[in-house]
Amino acid sequence: MPSQDDLLARLAEVEPISRALEEDPGERRLLTDQVTELGHRILDGLSQRRVWDPCEGAAQELLEMGVPDEPQAIEGVLDLVAREIDGPGLRAAHGGHLGYIPGGGIYAGALGDYLAALTNRYAGVFYAGPGAVRLENMLLRWLCSLVGLPDGALGTLTSGGSIATLVAVTAARDGKGVRSAEVTRSVVYTTSQTHHCVAKALAIAGLAEAPCRQIPTDGRHRMHTPALEERIRADREAGLHPFLLVGTAGTTDAGAVDPLAELARIAEREELWLHVDAAYGGAFLLLDSMRPRLAGIERADSVVIDPHKGLFNPYGTGAVLVRDPAHLAASHHLRGVYLQDAQDAEDQPSPADLSPELTRHFRGLRMWLPLVLHGLERHRAALEEKRLLALLFHARAAELGFEVGPEPDLSVALFRWVPRDGSDPRAFNEGLLRTVLDDGRVFLSSTTIDGTYWLRVSLLCFRSHREHIEAVLEILAREVGARMEP
Ligand SMILES: *Cc1c(COP(=O)(O)O)cnc(C)c1O
Numbered sequence: 001m002p003s004q005d006d007l008l009a010r011l012a013e014v015e016p017i018s019r020a021l022e023e024d025p026g027e028r029r030l031l032t033d034q035v036t037e038l039g040h041r042i043l044d045g046l047s048q049r050r051v052w053d054p055c056e057g058a059a060q061e062l063l064e065m066g067v068p069d070e071p072q073a074i075e076g077v078l079d080l081v082a083r084e085i086d087g088p089g090l091r092a093a094h095g096g097h098l099g100y101i102p103g104g105g106i107y108a109g110a111l112g113d114y115l116a117a118l119t120n121r122y123a124g125v126f127y128a129g130p131g132a133v134r135l136e137n138m139l140l141r142w143l144c145s146l147v148g149l150p151d152g153a154l155g156t157l158t159s160g161g162s163i164a165t166l167v168a169v170t171a172a173r174d175g176k177g178v179r180s181a182e183v184t185r186s187v188v189y190t191t192s193q194t195h196h197c198v199a200k201a202l203a204i205a206g207l208a209e210a211p212c213r214q215i216p217t218d219g220r221h222r223m224h225t226p227a228l229e230e231r232i233r234a235d236r237e238a239g240l241h242p243f244l245l246v247g248t249a250g251t252t253d254a255g256a257v258d259p260l261a262e263l264a265r266i267a268e269r270e271e272l273w274l275h276v277d278a279a280y281g282g283a284f285l286l287l288d289s290m291r292p293r294l295a296g297i298e299r300a301d302s303v304v305i306d307p308h309k310g311l312f313n314p315y316g317t318g319a320v321l322v323r324d325p326a327h328l329a330a331s332h333h334l335r336g337v338y339l340q341d342a343q344d345a346e347d348q349p350s351p352a353d354l355s356p357e358l359t360r361h362f363r364g365l366r367m368w369l370p371l372v373l374h375g376l377e378r379h380r381a382a383l384e385e386k387r388l389l390a391l392l393f394h395a396r397a398a399e400l401g402f403e404v405g406p407e408p409d410l411s412v413a414l415f416r417w418v419p420r421d422g423s424d425p426r427a428f429n430e431g432l433l434r435t436v437l438d439d440g441r442v443f444l445s446s447t448t449i450d451g452t453y454w455l456r457v458s459l460l461c462f463r464s465h466r467e468h469i470e471a472v473l474e475i476l477a478r479e480v481g482a483r484m485e486p
């Protein structure tokens with residue numbers, strides 16, 4: 001044990017260095033100005049840039065800098081961010097991002113993150129962050145009411161749809177009392193279009209050996225419910241225990257919405273847990289015109305919605321909603337004794353009791369700030385615009401002679417060129433995709449459904465407007481026009 005004199009001497013050495021972690025106010029303002037200056041430069045120039053740049057050589061200097069002992073000047077550091085992080089790869093905040101399911105990057109969300117990070121409010125437990133927890137619970141109740149779940153429904157904000165799905169699958173497992181000895185008899189119903197995060201969640205939740213049925217889909221990539229009923233009957237006859245039905249409100253590949261009301265009817269009759277994956281499609285509940293298509297979702301036991309998709313939040317915001325949150329608490333409520341002070345003070349469920357997380361990002365602020373600063377009307381208009389653009393694209397691609405998928409349920413359109421000379425459609429469409437990516441104004445992706453290679457236009461980024469689909473159509477017209485010549 002060092003003497004107190006030794007302790008004081010060493011303290012006198014380290015304290016001034018340690019204190020420098022807190023910038024003085026002038027320096028702090030300077031740093032902030034430089035960071036926001038870069039932020040504005042990125043956003044002001046975004047629409048002029050390519051949506052996608054090749055990855056070669058990326059992050060060379062970043063890696064060379066490593067994790068230094070000495071402080072680095074902000075100018076050089078921001079330069080690295082601009083060149084090596086914001087440079088290569090997909091600009092997911094760009095309006096030309098029409099691949100996968102686009103995300104957001106709405107500015108007010110970044111400001112919410114800024115405030116969440118600097119206040120460092122603890123959003124895991126009500127006792128520590130009552131305002132933060134109230135805000136998140138309010139947002140979750142708002143999502144529950146949007147879905148049409150009854151009062152008392154609640155859930156938790158997660159890092160995304162995959163973790164939200166894991167929470168839902170865990171609640172379904174425990175809600176339906178599936179014990180480990182019964183896993184191999186406990187049947188799950190999905191389709192080939194179910195997002196792979198469901199299989200991942202089942203495996204993580206100890207249900208990898210549960211029989212998982214892929215129910216056939218109809219011509220619109222929606223679950224074929226007579227086949228579902230038939231399969232449940234056969235499984236029961238075989239002595240199995242059907243327990244979980246997974247419907248999708250907006251499949252990732254085709255944007256298809258399963259017949260949710262039919263699924264709900266079957267789930268209720270068969271006493272299955274109905275989970276609806278609305279990670280992509282959930283935000284369309286904001287549009288009155290789209291609610292009939294999503295009808296039945298209000299009868300689900302659990303629903304996943306990704307605010308980092310249709311609410312345009314920065315990546316890292318998902319939500320799971322559960323009809324009876326007692327199921328969530330049953331699966332997730334465990335506390336360390338060191339949290340004993342926090343037990344009594346609660347008038348609100350704490351996120352830590354309804355999710356696998358304890359200390360967590362205060363996600364509510366980034367989700368809330370865009371909603372209150374812009375209001376719902378602009379969000380509705382943005383979503384309706386994406387849907388109209390998808391319908392317009394679908395019609396115009398058909399006019400150009402492309403084979404198109406079914407009329408979009410939401411805002412994803414499938415298309416492909418079938419060469420008139422009988423040559424391989426896949427090779428031709430892969431080439432077409434490369435041409436689109438090389439052009440740089442828009443980013444598309446492809447998928448394969450039942451062995452058929454499709455190109456997709458997927459509209460969800462709030463910065464995507466008519467000029468982006470016009471750019472796609474212009475390239476398509478040029479390419480097939482050129483290649484239709486003998
Ligand atoms: C995006 C998506 C997911 C996965 O969500 P992440 O937020 O990427 O983890 C699950 N299901 C559907 C239908 C999706 O579109």
